[in-house]
Amino acid sequence: MSARLQDLEVHLPNRPGALADLGQALGNAQVSLEGGGVFTLDGRAVAHYLVDNGPAALAAVTAAGLGTARVREVAMTRLDQDRPGQLGALARMLGDAGVNVLVQYSDHAGHLVLLVPDEHTTACRDTITRWEQN
Known part of the structure; x- marks a missing residue:
């Protein structure tokens, strides 16, 4: 685990399996989830996960086409x-x-x-x- 953890924010598509796709993309990229969750408001799901490798997480989510994503310091x-x-x-x-x-x-x-x-x-x-x- 790296010394500095970051928040990965992903606006997930509103469909069954989107969370599975996110988890698999991050797992395939060897990104560890250190905390967080998915929250839905007005039909929009937003994932916030604490990750040990922000750049790799962002690249994996982008490559998987899972929606708007960004990484920020916490x-x-x-x-x-x-x-x-x-x-x-x-x-x-x-x-x-x-x-x-x-x-x-x-x-x-x-x-x-x-x-x-x-x-x-x-x-x-x-x-x-x-x-x-x-």
Whole structure:
């Protein structure tokens, strides 16, 4: 696994087997999925997966013709699972810092994965650093 994981976003076709095609394309390209999922709203499926090789993932999805796709950097941290309210507290800190969270999910090891606009990345990472020091 590479040191820096990335988010792969894919706008999947609305048809049976699209998720299978995505999984097979990534598997054939030897891309490991480290977390994420598929979310559907108004009949549109969007996959967000944490991948260990963004360029290879993007190339595989593009070659398979699975739809619009892109790879972006993520910010990651951990929440104390034994303390209710952790997500709300961190999200409040991010919001107060002017960070707009576009996508949030967890990886397979229980880390919180955040995708924010590029212009919010520095503020997000600074906020996470403060969060982790508490």
